[in-house]
Amino acid sequence: MIFAAILAGGIGSRMGGTDTPKQFLTLGDKPVIIHTIEKFVINSKFDKIIVLSPQNFINHTNNLIDEYLGENDRIVVIEGGKTRNDTLLNSINYINENFDIDDDSIIVTHDSVRPFLTHRIIEDNIEAAKKFGACDTVIPATDTIVESIDGEVIENIPVRDNFYQGQTPQSFKINKLSELINSLSEEETNILTDACKIFVLKGEDVYLVKGDITNIKITYPYDLKLANTILKENES
Template sequence: MIFAAILAGGIGSRMGETDTPKQFLTLGDKPVIVHTIEKFAINSKFDKIIVLSPKNFINYTNDLIKEYFGDNNNLVVLEGGKTRNDTLINAIEYINDNFDIDDDSIIVTHDSVRPFVTHRIIEDNIKAAKEFGACDTVVPATDTIVESVDSKLIKNIPIRDNYYQGQTPQSFKINKLSELVNSLSESESNILTDACKIFVLKNEDVYLVDGEITNIKITYPYDLKLANTILKEI
């Protein structure tokens, strides 16, 4: 079985003076999150698309889905968690409680604020997760990478050819992901920023999938302006 988890549990604190989480801001003529869900809803391979929303926006998210997708039984809205990984765990628990999955079942996780993910990227994630068990969508780093520990002095300038910028989707075999999540110590859990790091911490391989430079994440007000420009060009 194949599942999608659209991670929309954040409140978008870096977007500036707005009470509306960034995933619900308008891009073109509809909310960012709707653009994102559309990319998965048109793919018939998904047995369920799980949208994880802030608690206070669950009803609003359901209203958006009904408005733009009708009575679609393939879409469900759940409450997100306090952290990104808590949100992902909520999705996994829903899947385990409602579906009879096996060791080949996979989950494709994606930021709700990356509305320009392509069909090719999604398909490549599904293929890589089935074959390798875990994958991350990336693009090669184009700028020089500078490392600083104290935010004042340069500690290291690594070779750029060895570095990539992480995007999403990130996709995994569900049972393996659950196994690794349950094995995390408290200190390991506290340093996690995304699910791929769980695999890295446990010395598990993560395959690279080619992303796209247009697969941007809308984090700051400028990103939303850029996204509107990309949308017009598309």
């Protein structure tokens, strides 16, 4: 079985000037989160599309889905967690409580504020997760990477060719992901907020999937302006 987990639990504190979480801001003629959900709805491979929302926005999210996408029994909105790991566990727990999965069942996890995800990236994630068990969507680093421990002095300038910028989706075999999250110590749980880093820490390989430069994450006000520009170009 194949599941999508759309991570929409954040409150968007870096967006500034608004109390509305960034995933609910308008992009073009509809909310950012709807653009994102649509990318999964049109792919028939997903048995369930799980949207993880702040508790006080669950009803709002359901209302938006009904308004823009209509009734769809493949979509469910549940509460996210306090941290990214907690949110992932909530999605896994929902799957385990409602479906009979096996060791080959896949979860494709994606940021709700990356609305320009492509069909190709989704398909590549599914295939890589099936074959390798874990994958991360990345693009090559284009800027020089500078490392500083204290934020004042350069410690190292590594070879750029070896570095990539992480995007999402990140996709995994569900049982393996659950096993590794549950194996984290309290200290590890507090510092590891990225599922792929959990795999790496535990000595598990994570396969690279080619991302796209337009697969941006809307975090700051400028990002929303850029997203509107990309949307207009795509529509034209």
